[in-house]
Amino acid sequence: MANKLPSYFKLDTWLIDIDQNQITDLDGKSSKLEPKSMLVLQYLASKPRETISRDDLFEACWPNQVVTEDALNRVISSLRRKLGDTAGSPKFIATVRNAGYKLIVPIHELDNPRFIDTTTSNSEEHLATSQTLTEQKPVLQKKKIRSLVAICFSLLLGCIILIYSFQKDPEIAKHQFERISYNTQQNSMPKLASNGEVLAFIQQSVNHPNKLKIRYLPDTYAEDISAANKHYLYPSFYNSADNIAVLSQDIKTNLIQIEKITLSNKTSEPLLKIPHMSHGLSVHPKGDEIVFTQPISTNAQSQNHTIYTFNQKQQKMYPIFLPHSQYSDRLPNYSPSGEYIAFLRNKSQFQDALFVSDMNGKTTQLSNYNDTIFDLTWISNHQIIITKNKGVYIFDLDKKEQIWHSASPLQSYQEITYSLDTKQLILTAKQTINTANIFDLTNSTDGYLLTKAEAQDTELSVNYNGTAFVFVTNRSGKKSLWFRKSNKTNIIKNTEADEIYDLVWHPNNQYLVAAYKLQSEYGLMIYDLNTQTVYKKRYNKNPIHIIDWRNNQELLISVENNLQWKLNTVSFNNFIPTALRPIENSAELDIFQGRLSPNKKTLYFLTSNKSHIFSWDFKASPQVINLKTENIYRNWFVDNTKLFHFNLPTWNRSTNQKVADLIAFDFKTQATSIIKQYPNIQMQYRPQRLINGFTAVKNNKLQGDLWLIETNFD
CATH class of the missing domain: 2.120.10.30 (TolB, C-terminal domain)
Structure with a gap:
C-alpha cells in the first residue's frame, strides 16, 4: 500500500474514526462498522476518486486468506447501507463495471482529538493541565475499574454463550437421530416403501458383489434377497410395498437389466435390458413407468448420461428431454404425484445442480452449480430434500432453499429416503477407506x-x-x-x-x-x-x-467458461502464480482433461462431452485419436509413446475381487493391449505416471450405517 491510510477524516457529511470503527453523521449520531468494512473503507479512502480493482481489495483486506467473491460484495453492501448510499445512484462508493470500486467524493483528514499535544511552549499552561489531570486521577481510576469490570463480565458472558452453542447444536437438538444398522459393510441406496413399513437397501463391500437387502420395520435384521452371481444397484418401490424395481448386473456375462422383484414369493421378472449401467432408477407412483439414465450417445462414446423413461405396457423407452452433451444427469426421482421428475445435473467434477422436469420435458433449475450433491428425495409434491457435505437442504419448486440439518466435521449424511405416510426419514452415513499405492509395470500387480x-x-x-x-x-x-x-x-x-x-x-x-x-x-x-x-x-x-x-x-491449466474448457497458462514469479493467460491458437479447443507428454511436445486432451481424445502439438490442428473414451475420465496418463487408461472394474471370480484392466494404446500402431489387471482401483482419482510405473488409489474398506429420523416437514 503506497498511499498513506487515513485514520480520522471527513467523508462529505460523515466523520470517520478508523480506530474506533465508528462513523458519525451531522446530528452527532454514531454507529459502529464491522472491522473488515472499516478496513475496506479506509483503503478506498487512501485513493479517493481512483478505481481500485477487486483483486487489490482482496489482497489488501484479506491477505493470505481464501474467501469468496461474496465476502467483498457483502462488505460493500454493508458500507452503502451505513452511509445511506445505493449502487444505482451512488453518492460515495461507485461500482466501475468489470474494473472494481471507486470512492467518488474527496476526503478531508483531521487531527485526532484523542491524542494530546505535549509539545506546548507555555509551561504554566502545561503545569495547569497536569494539575487538572492529577486532580481528576481518582475519578478516572474509578471509571477505569468500572470499565474493566464491565469488559470482563462481557467476555465471560460471551464465552458461556460460545461454549453452550458448541455443546448444543440447535439443528441436531431439533432432530432425534436413531442408528438402525450396525454392519462391517457399507449400507447404501436406502429406499422406503410409501407406507414406511419396508426398507430396501444395498449392502456393499470391497471384495463382494452388491447385495440386495430387505428389512421389515421395526424389525432389527435385514433379509438378503440377492440372486447368486448378481450385482445390484438403486432399488425403488412400486406403489405396493410387495414389489420393487432394481438394477442388476450378471457378474459372469455383464448383462445389465432392470428387474421387478416380488417380495412375498421372492420371484424376479426381467423388465428391460439396457446396454450400460444406469445412474439411478425410480418407479412411477402408478407403476406403469420407470425412469433411469443412459449415455447420451447411442454408440456410448460419451460418458455423459441423460434421462429415459420406460413404459412397461408399451414396452418403449424414450428420452424425457433433448440432452445436452456437456452435462451428465443422474438420480432421477418421480414426485409423489408422478407429475415431475427431480434429478441431479453434473457440470464438472465438483459441481452439481438440482433440476426438476415435468413429463413434457420442461426443465427448471432449482439450485446453483456450487457443490457435490449426494442424493435427493421428495418430501411432498412441491418440496425436495438433498444431501451435501455441508448438510441436508430443502428446496421448494419455487427455488426457495433452507438448510434443515448442518453436518459436523466428522459426520455427514449422504443418501436419503422419506416416507410420506410415517414421516420417517432414513439417511446413510458412509465412510470409504482408501490407500495410496505405487505400482511397478515391470513387477507384481499388488503394488506397494x-x-x-x-x-x-x-x-x-x-x-x-x-x-x-x-x-x-x-x-x-x-x-x-x-x-x-x-x-x-x-x-x-x-x-x-x-x-x-x-x-x-x-x-x-x-x-x-x-x-x-x-x-x-x-x-x-x-x-x-x-x-x-x-x-x-x-x-x-x-x-x-x-x-x-x-x-x-x-503451468498449463484448463478453465471452464460457459460449458467450454479453455487452455490457459499460469506464469510464476518466485513461485507466486500470476493471472491466467490464454494459450495461443487454443481459442477454439475444448480441453476438459489434459495430459502432457514427458518430452513436453504433445498435449493429449479429452473434450468436455467426453466423446473424443485429441493430440495437439501446439501448432497444427489437433488430431483425433481412434480410441473409445466411454471409460475415460480422470483415470489415465501418458508417456511419449502410449496412452494408459483403466477400464470399468469387473469381477474376477478366481480371486473374488473387483479388478480393472489397465489398457495401453500405442500412438504409432493405433493398437490397444491389456497390460495387467489391478484390484479395487478408484477410478475417480487421477493416477500419476512414473518412469517404470504409476501411482493410484485403492479402495481398502467400505463402512456405513443407516440412521432414522422421525420428522414432519409440513
Whole structure:
C-alpha cells in the first residue's frame, strides 16, 4: 500500500474514526462498522476518486486468506447501507463495471482529538493541565475499574454463550437421530416403501458383489434377497410395498437389466435390458413407468448420461428431454404425484445442480452449480430434500432453499429416503477407506502401499527424484495435504479445503502445485517442500484442471467458461502464480482433461462431452485419436509413446475381487493391449505416471450405517 491510510477524516457529511470503527453523521449520531468494512473503507479512502480493482481489495483486506467473491460484495453492501448510499445512484462508493470500486467524493483528514499535544511552549499552561489531570486521577481510576469490570463480565458472558452453542447444536437438538444398522459393510441406496413399513437397501463391500437387502420395520435384521452371481444397484418401490424395481448386473456375462422383484414369493421378472449401467432408477407412483439414465450417445462414446423413461405396457423407452452433451444427469426421482421428475445435473467434477422436469420435458433449475450433491428425495409434491457435505437442504419448486440439518466435521449424511405416510426419514452415513499405492509395470500387480489409515486418502504425487510424496486425506477431519519424507508423515498446515486435486510437482522437486475448491471458489496452492510454507492463489468460481508444467516457469491449466474448457497458462514469479493467460491458437479447443507428454511436445486432451481424445502439438490442428473414451475420465496418463487408461472394474471370480484392466494404446500402431489387471482401483482419482510405473488409489474398506429420523416437514 503506497498511499498513506487515513485514520480520522471527513467523508462529505460523515466523520470517520478508523480506530474506533465508528462513523458519525451531522446530528452527532454514531454507529459502529464491522472491522473488515472499516478496513475496506479506509483503503478506498487512501485513493479517493481512483478505481481500485477487486483483486487489490482482496489482497489488501484479506491477505493470505481464501474467501469468496461474496465476502467483498457483502462488505460493500454493508458500507452503502451505513452511509445511506445505493449502487444505482451512488453518492460515495461507485461500482466501475468489470474494473472494481471507486470512492467518488474527496476526503478531508483531521487531527485526532484523542491524542494530546505535549509539545506546548507555555509551561504554566502545561503545569495547569497536569494539575487538572492529577486532580481528576481518582475519578478516572474509578471509571477505569468500572470499565474493566464491565469488559470482563462481557467476555465471560460471551464465552458461556460460545461454549453452550458448541455443546448444543440447535439443528441436531431439533432432530432425534436413531442408528438402525450396525454392519462391517457399507449400507447404501436406502429406499422406503410409501407406507414406511419396508426398507430396501444395498449392502456393499470391497471384495463382494452388491447385495440386495430387505428389512421389515421395526424389525432389527435385514433379509438378503440377492440372486447368486448378481450385482445390484438403486432399488425403488412400486406403489405396493410387495414389489420393487432394481438394477442388476450378471457378474459372469455383464448383462445389465432392470428387474421387478416380488417380495412375498421372492420371484424376479426381467423388465428391460439396457446396454450400460444406469445412474439411478425410480418407479412411477402408478407403476406403469420407470425412469433411469443412459449415455447420451447411442454408440456410448460419451460418458455423459441423460434421462429415459420406460413404459412397461408399451414396452418403449424414450428420452424425457433433448440432452445436452456437456452435462451428465443422474438420480432421477418421480414426485409423489408422478407429475415431475427431480434429478441431479453434473457440470464438472465438483459441481452439481438440482433440476426438476415435468413429463413434457420442461426443465427448471432449482439450485446453483456450487457443490457435490449426494442424493435427493421428495418430501411432498412441491418440496425436495438433498444431501451435501455441508448438510441436508430443502428446496421448494419455487427455488426457495433452507438448510434443515448442518453436518459436523466428522459426520455427514449422504443418501436419503422419506416416507410420506410415517414421516420417517432414513439417511446413510458412509465412510470409504482408501490407500495410496505405487505400482511397478515391470513387477507384481499388488503394488506397494504408501499410506495406510482409517481415512480417505485420495490423490497423491511423488516427486521426480523419489524422495518425498504428497497426498490428499481427511485424517484431520477435513481434506488437506499431507506429506511423507523418509518415515515421517505430517499434515501440511493451511491447506484445508472442500476439495483438493490434480497434484503436480515442479521439475526441481521442491515445489508442488495443487488445485483446490473452497466454498464456491477455485484456486491454486503451492507447497514449498524446503521451507514447509504454502501460498494460495484464488481465481474465481470457474472450475479449473491442472494439466502439467510446460516448462520451468509455465503451468498449463484448463478453465471452464460457459460449458467450454479453455487452455490457459499460469506464469510464476518466485513461485507466486500470476493471472491466467490464454494459450495461443487454443481459442477454439475444448480441453476438459489434459495430459502432457514427458518430452513436453504433445498435449493429449479429452473434450468436455467426453466423446473424443485429441493430440495437439501446439501448432497444427489437433488430431483425433481412434480410441473409445466411454471409460475415460480422470483415470489415465501418458508417456511419449502410449496412452494408459483403466477400464470399468469387473469381477474376477478366481480371486473374488473387483479388478480393472489397465489398457495401453500405442500412438504409432493405433493398437490397444491389456497390460495387467489391478484390484479395487478408484477410478475417480487421477493416477500419476512414473518412469517404470504409476501411482493410484485403492479402495481398502467400505463402512456405513443407516440412521432414522422421525420428522414432519409440513
